[in-house]
Amino acid sequence: MGPSIWQPPRLSRRFWPVFQRNLLVWRKLAIPSLVGNIAEPLMWLVAFGYGLGALVGQVNVVNTSTGSSTAVPYILFLASGSICMSAMNAASFEALYSAFSRMHVQKTWDGIMNAPVRLDDIVLAEMLWAAFKALFTVTAILGVMLALGISHSPKLLLAWPVLLGVGITFSCVALIFNALARGYDFFTYYFTLFLTPMMFLSGIFFPLEQLPPLVRVIATWLPLSNAVELVRPLFMDQWPSQPARHALVLLAYAVAGFWIALALTRKRFRV
Amino acid sequence: MSSGRAGVPALLQVEHLGKQYGTTTVVDDLSFAIAPGECLGVIGPNGAGKTTTIRMCLGLSTPGTGSIRYALGAPSEAALAMPQDAMAIKARLGVVSQMDTLDPDFTCAENLLVYGRYFGLRDAQIRQRIPELLEFASLTHKAAAKPGELSGGMKRRLSLARALVNDPRLLLLDEPTTGLDPQARHLMWERLQLLLQQGKSILLTTHFMDEAERLCARLLVLDHGRKIAEGTPRDLIAQHLEPDVVEVYGSGAVALVESPLRQLAARVEVSGETVFFYTQDARPLLGALAAWPQLRTLHRPANLEDLFLKLTGRQIREDG
Numbered sequence: 197m198g199p200s201i202w203q204p205p206r207l208s209r210r211f212w213p214v215f216q217r218n219l220l221v222w223r224k225l226a227i228p229s230l231v232g233n234i235a236e237p238l239m240w241l242v243a244f245g246y247g248l249g250a251l252v253g254q255v256n257v258v259n260t261s262t263g264s265s266t267a268v269p270y271i272l273f274l275a276s277g278s279i280c281m282s283a284m285n286a287a288s289f290e291a292l293y294s295a296f297s298r299m300h301v302q303k304t305w306d307g308i309m310n311a312p313v314r315l316d317d318i319v320l321a322e323m324l325w326a327a328f329k330a331l332f333t334v335t336a337i338l339g340v341m342l343a344l345g346i347s348h349s350p351k352l353l354l355a356w357p358v359l360l361g362v363g364i365t366f367s368c369v370a371l372i373f374n375a376l377a378r379g380y381d382f383f384t385y386y387f388t389l390f391l392t393p394m395m396f397l398s399g400i401f402f403p404l405e406q407l408p409p410l411v412r413v414i415a416t417w418l419p420l421s422n423a424v425e426l427v428r429p430l431f432m433d434q435w436p437s438q439p440a441r442h443a444l445v446l447l448a449y450a451v452a453g454f455w456i457a458l459a460l461t462r463k464r465f466r467v
Numbered sequence: 468m469s470s471g472r473a474g475v476p477a478l479l480q481v482e483h484l485g486k487q488y489g490t491t492t493v494v495d496d497l498s499f500a501i502a503p504g505e506c507l508g509v510i511g512p513n514g515a516g517k518t519t520t521i522r523m524c525l526g527l528s529t530p531g532t533g534s535i536r537y538a539l540g541a542p543s544e545a546a547l548a549m550p551q552d553a554m555a556i557k558a559r560l561g562v563v564s565q566m567d568t569l570d571p572d573f574t575c576a577e578n579l580l581v582y583g584r585y586f587g588l589r590d591a592q593i594r595q596r597i598p599e600l601l602e603f604a605s606l607t608h609k610a611a612a613k614p615g616e617l618s619g620g621m622k623r624r625l626s627l628a629r630a631l632v633n634d635p636r637l638l639l640l641d642e643p644t645t646g647l648d649p650q651a652r653h654l655m656w657e658r659l660q661l662l663l664q665q666g667k668s669i670l671l672t673t674h675f676m677d678e679a680e681r682l683c684a685r686l687l688v689l690d691h692g693r694k695i696a697e698g699t700p701r702d703l704i705a706q707h708l709e710p711d712v713v714e715v716y717g718s719g720a721v722a723l724v725e726s727p728l729r730q731l732a733a734r735v736e737v738s739g740e741t742v743f744f745y746t747q748d749a750r751p752l753l754g755a756l757a758a759w760p761q762l763r764t765l766h767r768p769a770n771l772e773d774l775f776l777k778l779t780g781r782q783i784r785e786d787g
Contacts, residue, residue, distance in 0.1 A: 199529075210554075213584035220581065221572045307568030309527060310630075311585035312557040466529070 201462040205455070207320050210313045214321035215328075217304075222329075233333040237282040238340055244401070245271035245346075257428065258405060261437040268432055275346045276431035277400030279337055279355075280362055280423040286333040287363040288391060290326035291370035292383045298322075299374065305465075315465055319458050322374075323367045330363025331356075349433035358430070362423040365446045368453030369419070375460035394420045399428075419449045476538050478503055478637045478668050479524065480546075484533035486519055486692075493519045495692040497533070501637065506659075506669040508683030510676070510771075512779050516692035517672040518565065521641050524670070525562060526553035539636050558586060561630035561638040565645065567622050569614040575601060575625055576610045583632040596632065603658065604628035620651025627658060637668045644678060656681055676771035686771075690779045700771055707777060708769040709733045711749040716741040717762040728755055736776075745769065 222229065249270035256265040257273065298304040305318050338356070341347060373386045395401075397411065398421035404412055415421050422442040429436045436442060477500035486494040494516040501507045509517050522528040524535055526549045535549040539559040547556050570578050576597050583593035601607045604624035606617075614622055623643060630638060643659070644652045652675075659669065659682055673679050679686055680700045688696040688703075696703055713732070715723060720742050724735055731752040732744035744752055749766050756764055 210585070210587070213581070213587075216584060217570070217581050220577070221570070224572065302571060303566055303568045304570060306564065306566075307570075307582070308585055310525065310557065310560075310562035310564060310568075311582065311633075312554040312587070313585050314554065465527070 201459040201466070202455075205320070205458055206314060206316045208314070208317055211317040211321040211324070214308060214313060214318050215325055218298075218321070218325045219328075230332075230336060233286055233329075234282075234336045234340065237278060237285075237333075237337055241271075241275055241278055241341075245274045249274070255403060257403065257432065259429075259434075259437045260425070266432060266434070271346055272431060273403075273428070274401065275341055276428040277398070277424050279334060279341070279359065280398075280420060280427050281395055281400055282337055283330040283334050283359045283362040283423070284366045284391065284420055287326045287330035287365075287367040288370045288387070290329040291322065291367040292374055292377070292386065293380060295322045295326065295371065295374050296377055296380065296383075300377070309465075315462060316458060319371060319454075319461050323364065323371055323454060323457075326367030326370065327360060327363035330367070331360045334359045334363070347431045347433075349431055351430040351433055351435075355427050355430040358423075358426050361443070361446055361450075362419075362427075365419050365423070365450040365453070368450045368457060371457035372453060372460060375457055375464050394418050397421065399424050417445065419446055422446055476503075476542065477501055478538055479670065480534075480536045480538075481520075481524070482534050482536075484520065484523060484535065485531045486516075486523060486528065487531050493692050494523070494530075497689070497692070497694055499687055499694070499697070501668050501670055503636070503668055504663070504666050505685065506663055506671060506683045508679040508686045509670070509672045509689060510674070510679050510686060510775060511689030514691075515689040515779075517689060518641055519692075520689075521639055521670075521672060524549060524639060525557070525560075526550035537637075558633065559635055559637075561633065561635035563623075563626045563630050563638070563640045563643050565641045567614070567626055569622060569625060569629070571614050574611050574613055575606050575617075578614070578625060579629055579632055582629045586633040588633065593632065596634075600628040600631060603631065603661075605654065618651065620647050620654060623647060623651070623655060624658065627655070631662075635667070637670070638662065640669060640671045642672055642674065645674065652678070676775055680771050688775070688778055695778055696774075704769055704771065704774050707774050709745040709747050710769055711746050712767055712769050712773060713744040713746065713749050713752055713756070714741055714765040714767070715744070715756065715759075715762050719759070720762055723759075723762075728752065731755060738776075743773075745773070 252270040254267040255270050255273040256267050258265045308318055309315060335356070338352065370386070373383065377383065397407065397415040398418055404415055404421065407415060422445040426436045426439060426442045479501045481500065482498045484494055484497040485492070497520060499507065509520065511517055519528060523530050529550060536546045537549065537556045538546045539556065549556055570581060573581060579597050579600055580590065580593050598607070601610055604627060606621060606625060606628070609617060609621065614625065617625065627643065644655050647655065656678065663669065671683065683700065685699055686697065686703060687694055696707070698706065720740060721737055723742055724737060729735055732746045734745040736743040746752055753764065753766060756762065
């Protein structure tokens with residue numbers, strides 16, 4: 197038997213041509229993919245933000261460390277949460293459906309591995325690529341939100357790199373399921389059983405304070421809720437209350453996710 | 468370091484290679500070498516271990532036992548071992564795998580450019596090579612076409628051109644002409660012969676005996692993961708077979724096996740409705756066959772196909 201699948205990642209600069217490959221394909225399809233990526237989140241935002249927002253009015257956002265709360269318009273509450281959801285969805289779609297096409301259907305990875313590029317570098321490239329796609333989607337949506345005047349906080353500039361981090365976290369986790377997949381159908385489980393429930397437990401549509409206490413405890417450890425805790429204050433021109441804790445939770449998911457994804461992908465390719 | 472034939476250091480030296488999947492032995496104590504400029508053919512039925520051997524030579528599968536060493540650099544350079552030095556080896560190797568892995572979203576020229584980048588080559592360097600690579604593949608007029616618009620033969624030639632992007636000394640080709648029509652296959656052979664004339668070395672697996680006979684200076688016959696014969700096509704035929712074959716078919720042909728005609732051949736084989744007589748001299752047999760005018764006969768020299776079937780049997784291999 198060869199070396200353990202759990203040995204540390206062996207990463208090198210050779211990931212770059214693989215990333216560049218995906219970039220070149222995407223450049224040909226960027227405009228149609230942009231429409232698909234931002235049309236749906238914007239429909240949600242407009243329909244729920246303005247429609248439901250008219251009924252809800254203001255929402256209280258509680259600062260977890262000081263206990264003080266700020267009332268914000270529902271559209272701002274929703275926009276700051278749903279942009280995290282968009283980052284999650286964009287990264288997940290790319291790291292699942294698109295990466296699987298390249299890995300399994302087109303055998304692109306097999307072709308690359310006949311050149312001096314390690315599987316570890318390919319997985320790294322796919323991870324960063326999915327995160328880049330998330331960043332691109334988020335940038336477009338942020339632009340529309342600015343145009344709609346939902347937030348004018350200068351701290352949005354900081355939300356941008358944070359959302360890249362959110363994209364990285366979710367692409368790392370999604371690659372685990374890419375490594376395990378036998379077909380596209382498998383990804384439906386991931387979306388239905390993990391991502392959709394998480395959307396409702398992460399304070400995107402309603403504050404976490406509405407949840408029963410036990411569920412709230414679970415919710416505070418979900419990656420998406422930590423992402424929202426980081427991003428929402430920036431939309432409100434405030435600082436996150438526990439930035440280190442939230443960033444560390446995301447980092448932990450990213451590191452563990454990447455490592456597990458890499459190990460399972462190595463196992464998949466080891467025959 | 469160990470040497471190939473005639474004292475020339477081998478480009479690739481495989482020694483006592485073995486691989487097991489669970490309790491099944493896929494490759495068993497396999498040793499071979501490729502000398503510079505040589506084309507070595509690996510033939511064997513499905514499941515004989517050809518693809519597994521190639522995968523191990525590429526570091527994609529870890530050998531259970533044995534060693535794989537490459538000497539692709541200057542004579543003074545130390546030999547590189549697979550899988551430890553996989554990246555350094557692959558940087559100097561050209562590979563065409565059984566299945567096309569061309570990028571469907573790219574044109575032919577972009578496919579070459581993107582692939583060259585995986586080798587760490589500069590864009591300018593690759594762009595300079597693209598016209599000659601396309602010309603080599605007879606695809607100059609298709610530079611802007613995507614693989615989906617190419618025929619099977621064109622795709623294989625593009626895969627071959629892609630494998631040459633780093634100007635390798637040694638090419639590993641896994642069934643490069645499977646699925647091609649005769650015209651496309653002949654064009655592929657012509658290209659491979661051109662590469663051999665340029666001094667490149669080739670390791671080739673194939674199911675086609677005419678391909679092996681035409682291209683390969685030396686053959687390795689594998690079955691059940693083991694090497695069962697090795698040599699030049701001519702030597703192997705002379706060693707294992709009688710020079711003449713008479714094929715007889717038509718109604719009643721199979722009954723000949725029980726007739727006195729059997730004595731006129733050194734060896735007789737039946738496959739379906741056809742009887743194969745292997746003999747040192749076909750004349751007495753052909754004379755006697757004149758008594759059965761309803762039977763059709765074909766007199767021909769023994770070839771690699773006969774050798775292959777003799778060594779590996781005529782039963783169908785469903786596995787692999």
